[in-house]
Structures are given as C-alpha cells and as structure tokens.
Amino acid sequence: MTLANKTADIAAAIKLIPDGASVMVGGFGSPGTPFCLIEQLVKQGSKNLTIIKNDANQNDMGIDLLLQNGQVDKLITSHIGLNSNAIALMNAGSLEVEFVPQGILAERIRIAGAGLLAFVTDVGIDTSLANGKQTITLKGVDGVAGILETALSADFALIHAARADTFGNLSYAATAQNFNPAMAMAARLTIAETTDIVPLGDIDPDCVHTPAPFVDKLVHLPELTEAYNVIKR
Amino acid sequence: MTLANKTADIAAAIKLIPDGASVMVGGFGSPGTPFCLIEQLVKQGSKNLTIIKNDANQNDMGIDLLLQNGQVDKLITSHIGLNSNAIALMNAGSLEVEFVPQGILAERIRIAGAGLLAFVTDVGIDTSLANGKQTITLKGVDGVAGILETALSADFALIHAARADTFGNLSYAATAQNFNPAMAMAARLTIAETTDIVPLGDIDPDCVHTPAPFVDKLVHLPELTEAYNVIKR
Amino acid sequence: MSSNAKSRMLSRAAQDIAPNMIVNLGIGLPTGLLQFLPQDFPVCLHSENGIAGIGPQVAYDDADRNLIDAGGAYISPIKGASYFDSATSFAIVRSGRLDLTVLGAFQVAANGDLANWMIPGSFTPGAGGAIELAQKAKRVIVTTMHTDKNGKPKIVENCNLPLTAKNCVNRIYTDMAVLDVTDNGLLLVEIAEGNSLQDVINATAAPLILPQAEPPTF
Amino acid sequence: MSSNAKSRMLSRAAQDIAPNMIVNLGIGLPTGLLQFLPQDFPVCLHSENGIAGIGPQVAYDDADRNLIDAGGAYISPIKGASYFDSATSFAIVRSGRLDLTVLGAFQVAANGDLANWMIPGSFTPGAGGAIELAQKAKRVIVTTMHTDKNGKPKIVENCNLPLTAKNCVNRIYTDMAVLDVTDNGLLLVEIAEGNSLQDVINATAAPLILPQAEPPTF
Numbered sequence: 001m002t003l004a005n006k007t008a009d010i011a012a013a014i015k016l017i018p019d020g021a022s023v024m025v026g027g028f029g030s031p032g033t034p035f036c037l038i039e040q041l042v043k044q045g046s047k048n049l050t051i052i053k054n055d056a057n058q059n060d061m062g063i064d065l066l067l068q069n070g071q072v073d074k075l076i077t078s079h080i081g082l083n084s085n086a087i088a089l090m091n092a093g094s095l096e097v098e099f100v101p102q103g104i105l106a107e108r109i110r111i112a113g114a115g116l117l118a119f120v121t122d123v124g125i126d127t128s129l130a131n132g133k134q135t136i137t138l139k140g141v142d143g144v145a146g147i148l149e150t151a152l153s154a155d156f157a158l159i160h161a162a163r164a165d166t167f168g169n170l171s172y173a174a175t176a177q178n179f180n181p182a183m184a185m186a187a188r189l190t191i192a193e194t195t196d197i198v199p200l201g202d203i204d205p206d207c208v209h210t211p212a213p214f215v216d217k218l219v220h221l222p223e224l225t226e227a228y229n230v231i232k233r
Numbered sequence: 234m235t236l237a238n239k240t241a242d243i244a245a246a247i248k249l250i251p252d253g254a255s256v257m258v259g260g261f262g263s264p265g266t267p268f269c270l271i272e273q274l275v276k277q278g279s280k281n282l283t284i285i286k287n288d289a290n291q292n293d294m295g296i297d298l299l300l301q302n303g304q305v306d307k308l309i310t311s312h313i314g315l316n317s318n319a320i321a322l323m324n325a326g327s328l329e330v331e332f333v334p335q336g337i338l339a340e341r342i343r344i345a346g347a348g349l350l351a352f353v354t355d356v357g358i359d360t361s362l363a364n365g366k367q368t369i370t371l372k373g374v375d376g377v378a379g380i381l382e383t384a385l386s387a388d389f390a391l392i393h394a395a396r397a398d399t400f401g402n403l404s405y406a407a408t409a410q411n412f413n414p415a416m417a418m419a420a421r422l423t424i425a426e427t428t429d430i431v432p433l434g435d436i437d438p439d440c441v442h443t444p445a446p447f448v449d450k451l452v453h454l455p456e457l458t459e460a461y462n463v464i465k466r
Numbered sequence: 467m468s469s470n471a472k473s474r475m476l477s478r479a480a481q482d483i484a485p486n487m488i489v490n491l492g493i494g495l496p497t498g499l500l501q502f503l504p505q506d507f508p509v510c511l512h513s514e515n516g517i518a519g520i521g522p523q524v525a526y527d528d529a530d531r532n533l534i535d536a537g538g539a540y541i542s543p544i545k546g547a548s549y550f551d552s553a554t555s556f557a558i559v560r561s562g563r564l565d566l567t568v569l570g571a572f573q574v575a576a577n578g579d580l581a582n583w584m585i586p587g588s589f590t591p592g593a594g595g596a597i598e599l600a601q602k603a604k605r606v607i608v609t610t611m612h613t614d615k616n617g618k619p620k621i622v623e624n625c626n627l628p629l630t631a632k633n634c635v636n637r638i639y640t641d642m643a644v645l646d647v648t649d650n651g652l653l654l655v656e657i658a659e660g661n662s663l664q665d666v667i668n669a670t671a672a673p674l675i676l677p678q679a680e681p682p683t684f
Numbered sequence: 685m686s687s688n689a690k691s692r693m694l695s696r697a698a699q700d701i702a703p704n705m706i707v708n709l710g711i712g713l714p715t716g717l718l719q720f721l722p723q724d725f726p727v728c729l730h731s732e733n734g735i736a737g738i739g740p741q742v743a744y745d746d747a748d749r750n751l752i753d754a755g756g757a758y759i760s761p762i763k764g765a766s767y768f769d770s771a772t773s774f775a776i777v778r779s780g781r782l783d784l785t786v787l788g789a790f791q792v793a794a795n796g797d798l799a800n801w802m803i804p805g806s807f808t809p810g811a812g813g814a815i816e817l818a819q820k821a822k823r824v825i826v827t828t829m830h831t832d833k834n835g836k837p838k839i840v841e842n843c844n845l846p847l848t849a850k851n852c853v854n855r856i857y858t859d860m861a862v863l864d865v866t867d868n869g870l871l872l873v874e875i876a877e878g879n880s881l882q883d884v885i886n887a888t889a890a891p892l893i894l895p896q897a898e899p900p901t902f
Contacts (some may be wrong), residue, residue, distance in 0.1 A: 001521060002508045003546040004486040028733040028770065031750045054770070081809030082756070090808070102732060102813040103774025107347060110771040114340060114553070115560025115602060117379045118353040118371065123778065123816055126850040134372045138351065138383065146350045150371065162750070167510075167519075167546040173439065174767050175734045176750040181769040185557055201545030206406065207440045208548035209769075211518050213488050213510065213563045229749050234739060235726045236764040237704040261515040261552065264532045287552070314591030315538070323590075335514060335595040336556025343553040347771070348778025348820060356560065356598055359632040395532070400728075400737075400764040407549050408516045409532040414551040418775055434763030441766035442551075444736050446706050446728065446781045462531050 003167040003200060006218045013191045013217040014040040022050040022154040024109065024187055025063055026180035029055060029082075032172065033062045034160040034193045035227040037219065041158075042069055052076045052109070052154055054102065054179050056083035061227050067095065076152070078102035101129065104149055106182055112151035113185025113214070120146040157187030161194040161210070165201070168192065168215030169208045177209060184214045191217040195224060236400040236433060239451045246424045246450040247273040255283040255387040257342065257420055258296055259413035262288060262315075265405065266295045267393040267426045268460040270452065274391075275302055285309045285342070285387055287335065287412050289316035294460050300328065309385070311335035334362065337382055339415055345384035346418025346447070353379040390420030394427040394443070398434070401425065401448030402441045410442060417447045424450040428457060471641035474658060477502040478684045479568065479609050479639040487565035488512055488558075490599055493537035495609045496568035512564060514595040516555045519547025536595065559598045567603035569596065571610040571638075573625040576672040578635040578647040580608065581627035593630065600631035612640035612669045619671035621645065621652070642666050644684065651675055656684045689859040692876055695720040696902045697786065697827050697857040705783035706730055706776075708817055711755035713827045714786035730782060732813040734773045737765025754813065777816045785821035787814065789828045789856075791843040794890040796853040796865040798826065799845035811848065818849035830858035830887045837889035839863065839870070860884050862902065869893055874902045 014037060017023060023041075027033030042065045049072050056077060057064050064083055066072050074096040080086040089095035100108065104123055111119050120136045123129075125147055134148040159180045162173035170192055172180055184190045192210075197220050247270060250256060256274075260266030275298045282305050289310060290297050297316055299305050307329040313319040322328035333341065337356055344352050353369045356362075358380055367381040392413045395406035403425055405413055417423045425443075430453050476495070480502035483489055488510045491497050500522075503509065511520035513535040520535060521544040529540035543549075558564065573581040580600050583593035600606055613619055621638065637655075638645040643666045644656040653675045657666055663681070667674060694713070698720035701707055706728045709715050718740075721727065729738035731753040738753060739762040747758035776782065791799040798818050801811040818824055831837055839856065855873075856863040861884045862874040871893045875884055881899070885892060 001503070001511065001519075001544050002506050003510055003519065003544065004508055028754075029752055029756050031733075031752055077810060079810040079812035081812075087809065097810075099808075099810040101811050101815040102770070103777060103816045106770035106774055107349065111352065113561055114557040115562065116340065116352050116354050118369070119344065119349050120351040120353075120381070121349045121778075123819055124849075127815070127847045129811075129815065136351070136369070136381070138381075139367045148353070148369070148371075165546055169546065169548050171439065172767075174748060174750040174761075175731075175752055177439075177767055177769045178734050179770050182771050185561060199545075203548075204440075205517075205519070205543055205547045205549045206404065206410075206442075207437075208550070209439075211548040211550050211554065211558070212546065213512065213518050213558050234721070234729065234737075234762050235724050236728055236737065236762065237726055261536075262534055262538050264515075264534055310592060312592040312594035314594075320591065330592075332590075332592040334593055334597040335552070336559060336598045339552035339556055346779055347775040348780065354560075356601055357631075360597070360629045362593075362597065398764055402764065402766050405549075407530060407532040407543075408513075408534055410549055410551045411516050412552050415553050418779060432763075438735075438737070438761055438765045438767045441768070444766040444768050444772065444776065445764065446730065446736050446776050 005166045006168045006215060007166060007197060008217040008219060010040050010219045013219050014044055016189060017041060017046050017156050019046050020048045021046065021156055022052065024154040024157040024183040025051060025053040026159045026178065026183050027053065028175065028178035030228065032160050032176035032178045032180050033057060034158045035062055035225060036221050037158040037191060037193050038062055038065065042066055045071065047071050048073050050074045052152065054078050054105065056080040056086035058082045059085050076100060078105050106179060108149055108152035109186045110182040112153035113182055116151060118148050118150045120148055122146040152186065154187045155189065157183040157190040159184050159190060159192040161192050163196040163198060163203060164192060164194045164218055165198050165203050167200055168212035168218050169203050170210035170215060171203060171207060172209050181210050184210045189216045190214055191219060193219040193221050195221045238399045239401045239448060240399060240430060241450040241452060243273050243452045246452050247277055249422060250274060250279050250389050252279050253281045254279065254389055255285065257387040257390040257416040258284060258286040259392045259411065259416050260286065261408065261411035263461065265393050265409035265411045265413050266290060267391045268295055268458060269454050270391040270424060270426050271295055271298065275299055278304065280304050281306050283307045285385065287311050287338065289313040289319035291315045292318050309333060311338050339412060341382055341385035342419045343415040345386035346415055349384060351381050351383045353381055355379045387420045388422065390416040390423040392417050392423060392425040394425050396429040396431060396436060397425060397427045397451055398431050398436050400433055401445035401451050402436050403443035403448060404436060404440060405442050414443050417443045422449045423447055424452060426452040426454050428454045471658065474684065475609060475639050475641050478644065479607060482607055483509055483566060488563055490514065490564050490567040490603065492567065492569040494570050496570060497537060499568060512558060514555050514559065516550050516552060517543065517547060519544050556598055560602050562602060562604060564603040566605045567599045568607050568609055569600060571608045571620060573627050574608055574621050574635050574638055575625045576623050576651045578633045579625045580630045580635050581625040582630045584628045586628065596630050600634045605636050606634045607637045607639060608635050609639045612642040619669055622671040642669060654681050657681050659683045689876065692902065693827060693857050693859050696862065697825060700825055701727055701784060706781055708732065708782050708785045708821065710785065710787040712788050714788060715755060717786060730776060732773050732777065734768050734770060735761065735765060737762050774816055778820050780820060780822060782821040784823045785817045786825050786827055787818060789826045789838060791845050792826055792839050792853050792856055793843045794841050794869045796851045797843050798848045798853050799843040800848050802846045804846065814848050818852045823854050824852045825855045825857065826853050827857045830860040837887055840889040860887060872899050875899050877901045
C-alpha cells in the first residue's frame, strides 16, 4: 500500500474557494495563523465570505486584510479586541460579528469535525449569552440542564502547520496548535500550509497532531514572511 | 515555578477506590489495558463496581478477573465478543451490561471530560438503539434531528501509558492510545501506570498525548507482565 | 463456502477499492480483501481502534504488542501512518472521511438495511464500531456468504434481526453473486462462476431485478 | 493606581496561590502576580491558548514566535510543560481542573456576579475565554482597582453591565481592600495601608460586612 501525495500549488488550492464560502482560519493571535493562504485569498478576491477565527488578528495583518478588502460579510469569533479596524467595521454595521465564548467556539467546531450535531452545556446559562438559544431539559432531571450549542462546520479550513508529510499528516509547534486541529476536522475541504514537507515516514505516527484523513490539500511555503513574527508592541 | 510529583505506590493509589465506585479502564483489546492496576483492584477486592471499558478483554485476563471475582455489578461497553465468561454472566443475569456503539462510547466519555452535559447525534436514530432515548429537534429544522447522548463520567480512570514524566504528562504507543486519553479526562481521579517515568522536561511538550492536569496519581511498574502481550490464538 | 468461492468473492470485491480511497475493512471476511490488492496500491486503511495507514499483518513473534487492528490481528504501519485515540478515530468515521467500508452481514434487506451485530437470544456481543461504520461511510459494501450455514438466505426482503443501520448498503458481494441496492430493489450485477441464474434466485429471499442481457460471470 | 498600591495588591493576591495549584491568570493585571511568587514555587500555570506549565516571559528578540500566552506575551515553558489544542484547553477549564483563576473586572456585585467583557455602546471586543474561566474554575478571584478612572465604584450592589458569569467570584483584591463574597454579602477582610475604613466604604457601592475587630492592613 502507498499513500496519496496531496501537495498542491497555492493558487490552485485557494482557487477552490468561491464567493460566498464559509472559511475557518486557524490561529490564536499570530501563532498558527496561515498568513500566506490568507494573502492568496486576498489576492484572489473571493467575496461575501463567512470567516470563522478565534480572533481578528491585529490591524493590517492576517484576516484583517480580508476585512479591509471588503471580502467578509460575517465573522464568527471569540474576541476582536486587538483589531480596531474590525471593531470599527462592526460598529459601522458593515461587518456582522457573531461572538462565541472561546471554548464553546472550539467545541462547536470540534463537534462538527466529529460528525455530531450539537452539544449541551451550562456555560453562559445564566447570562445574556443564553438569549435566543434553545435550552434542553434532561430526562429525569428537574429544571433546565443547559443550552444547546450547534455544530459549526465550514466549506473550507485554512491551516498553518509546522510540519507535514506528503500524505497530509500534520504537526504543530507549541501554542500554534490552538484552533488548527479542530478546524481541520470540521471543514469539507482542508488546505494546510507549511514550510516543512517531509517524506512519508519522517513524522513519527505517535506524534501526528492532525491525521491525514482530515487534510485535502497541502501547500509548501518556501519561507515564512514577516507576518509570522509576533508583532512588537 | 516547579511542578508537583504525582508518583504513588500502586497499593496506595488503588486503595482510593471504594466499594460501589465507577471505574473507567483504558484499552482496546490488550493494547492500552492497565493490567497491573486491574490486578491490584482484584487483590483489593472492592465490590459493586461499575466498569466502563470498550471491551471485556479475553477470558482470564484484564477486567475478566474482576468479573470472575464477582466485583462488578455493571459493565458499560461496546463489545464483549471475545470474552465468553462475560457473555455467560450477562446471560445468567448476574452482570448488567449496557452496550454503547463504540464511537458513541468514546464521545460520551470525551464530552464528560470536556465538562459538557450531552451531545446530539443521528447515529442509531433509525434503529433499536434509539429506544428509550431522548430525541431532540433543532430550532428551525423540521423533524427529529438526533438522539441525545449524555456525558459519561466516572469516579476513577485506570490508564496505561507508554511513558510519563513525574508531573503526569502521558504519552501512549501506537494503538494502545485508544480510550485512554478520553478516560483520563472524564474521571474525577485518574490513576496512570507506566514502566517509564522520566524526569520533567524529558517528554517533548508537543508530543504529550494526555496533559498532566488530567492525571492525579502515577504508578511506576517495574516491568510488564505476561498479560501485556497480545494473546496468541 | 469453498475456499475458491471465497477467494473469487474477495478478489471481485477488492475491485471496489479505487485508488486513494480511505477504507475500513470490517473484522473477519472483509480483511481478506487485502491480499487481492497490488502491493503498491494507493489506499489508506483505517481501523477504528486508532490507526490510518495499516500495512501487512505480522507474525506473533515479530508483533509490536501495542499495534493491532480492531479485529485483534497484529499489524504493521506503512510509511505515512498515524495513530490517534478512539474519539478522533470515530470523528474520521462520522464526519464522512471514509470513502468505503466493507462489512460482514447476518442479513441484508432489499432496501439496503443491514443487520450484523446481534442474534437475539443466541449471540449478543455488542455492536462495536459497526453502527457508525455502516451509517457514515460514503460507500458501504457487504461481503458475505449468500446463505447461512443452514442454507437459509441472508439476503432478504426485510431483516428480522435488529438493524445495524437502515438503508446503508450499496453493494453486496457473495459467493454466488454481486448485487446492487437500487431505489427499486436488488439489481443482479454478476453471477459467480458455476452458479445458474436460478441458483441465485433460489438462494435469495428477496425479489431480484434482472439485467436485460445475460449477467456476466466473475 | 500608584505603582506602590498596585504592587501591594498583586503581592497580597499572590498569597492566594497555594502550592501545586493549577492556575489561569487573566490578561492584564492578573499576570502581574507572577513576580510575587518565589522562583521555585510549585504551581502549574495554564493559558487557554494551549499550554500548561508557563514559565517566565521572554524578550522579543529571544521569543519563540509560536509560543505566547493568551494575552499575546512571549513566554517560555518550564520543564514538564505540555501544549494542546483549544478544545483540550477548555476541556481542562470546563471539567474543573483549574484550582484558581485570577481575573480583571469592570464590575463585581455583592453576590459575586462578574462583568468583565462588555461595555455596551463603547467597548464590545468579545468575551474570549473569560466566561468559561469565571464559571468553571474552582476558585475565582478578581484583582482590580477599587474605582474606575472616573472614580466610580467598580464594586456594586448589582452589576448593570452584561454578566460574564453569575455568582462566581470568591474574593476581590483591590488597591484599597480585600473583600470576600459570602452568602450574606461582601465581607471586608483587609484594608490597604493608607486607607481608612471610611475611605473603603465611600469607594464601594455595596454594603460591607465589617469584621468584629479592626480589619488588618496589608
């Protein structure tokens, strides 16, 4: 038995993303953000996107470039406090923002990746976060048990990995892991970028973070650009 | 900052398990089964246990020793086909068995470990597996969406790891991983056994399978007994 | 089933595996398909106990005690394999990443219902991972003897055993025939050498849609 | 707040960290507690972006670009650290593995309600991980200035800002006092040096339960 080679040209991979697509983007702050894939999506200009990302990066980098370029209709996120442009767009009514508590966001994505429909949690049950959400009572238990949080899937996931083999097994470095594993699972088509594509067998099967069945396209980056460095403040 | 040393004597660790406890036991077949912790529990003789394990091991090994010793009231499992003793006890009415589809069992455990209450799935929705279970309709969606599967937690988890550091970071080998990571998360007290306890810093933080916050007690095994070898057939 | 008939069935079923599929082979007969794939065939074999990239089985003396498939056979990984926990393994299954699963059967119904995990009163081992495999793989094929050891048909109009999953089977390979589950019922696709059309009809407890021309043999 | 008052507050709050706790320090003021722990103090610091075992912050030039805390500061791991994904990180939080979290606040109510993520109409950045930290850590302490920059009390009878979590705060450390949330309301535990009892009462918009004896200073 042998395994498929999933390496692809960056333009060809991003070309798959049409107007109106929903796109998950890995990263928590800068670490794990697929800056090169995002920049290609900016260059390509796909419009009316729904972007799902933990945060909105900082001004002038990462998904802020998509926001500034008017490509995004809706952002599903946990926190945009470091991006004043995103806050301004939201306040001006030109960007719809759905806020989700961070761990609930991660779990809604993971649940979708696990092929499940929803989960029940007591997180936020006594606050305005529960407004408008379906509540669930459990058989044999008095009172409302929790809020129903629905699975969050997407058409595409853009992933940044430290390392990949040609079949698409991925490993991440330190806190660059964050949302990438769950997003790779939850998208109908997952595109991963990395500077380090190694031959089959060069990643210890015990040290694979994202198994290749979750990865569809693999883009080789010749080098990391300046954006990958955490911003000085 | 330094980190706690969680190593414990096997007798002292298992002593914590009282009569009537619910105990998750890692392993799928032999790989990942904590045979030594189980044997200590047999020696100790705690009674009226609820055991949660993917399978019932094979006759005369692993949790079959607990079954034969009359220590188990209830077994929650996905498959007991390789243990004729377990099937006989079940048919005789002296062992209550709750069958759960394997992936649903894994997810009910993981959901508990993730501090959530339940999840919704369409798995088994059109079969007798749905009998007696709560069904859920989703707001704005016609018809029944799925079955509510509740989180499955336990008082204790018994885990077999290939390697651990003294703080309790665990790594597993090959398919011995199986149910161990989710069970370590889902128990109120997690006891892990391993032959290989290494100093802090000797496990690459990127290659930790079960982070130490999920592990409470760490038992050092001087060696693996014959039971750890997959049975010849 | 003669070992010839079995080989012919498995060899024919192996043709259902297209290049670069992700495939889960159920315990028992289905695992036997492997021997009929070319050695360098591009396919990723998944086993629900936590591996993608299964290679050849290995003898006990060479076995890694931590490395088995879901049936308990000692296996080797191919280059590019990955190991993962059970929750992730079934995330692969339920999220539709399996292109194909090959399962055994107690009964298959004309509408694709599958019963393969329980014979009430005689055999109740639990379903293991079969329910999710049957319900969630993109394509589900069954390899089975056409009749049980008492000669009773296993392909039936309606299953009377508890179902593994409804309406899930796409194709059935037996020692006697290849059958497709269609919206209109079971279509006879091929007949195994040495069997007549009437043999197949007699051994099947569901109506068969017959092709216009003489069905090819395999 | 003078840097003296701030140091005093953080130094006092640091005493809330018992040996071998697993602790999450919120963004901003709470991170400052670290400098008041002995260098070899046994504690596991968790950050929700995916690390347990945070060590000292590092300068930009020495930073690993893949290694930050949830506030974006460059950090180092201590020996025995682990990295994990966001879903696992919040599994640690929601399953009650955090012994303690230290959070900032816009408002804290007499019953322990916390508001720290949204000022409608002026600041809506999203809650990040605060909701789950506040609701699920075994012990929740708040470090905050006693009043906002306009001198308005932040400790109130009832929050009028959207809540992060209800009834979650156990103790409040400010530049003026230490207050415990009890079933009967806020108990004044200690007063910061240089403040009178009346100063604290004046700066607090909720009734205070006063100790029998003169409260100690810190």
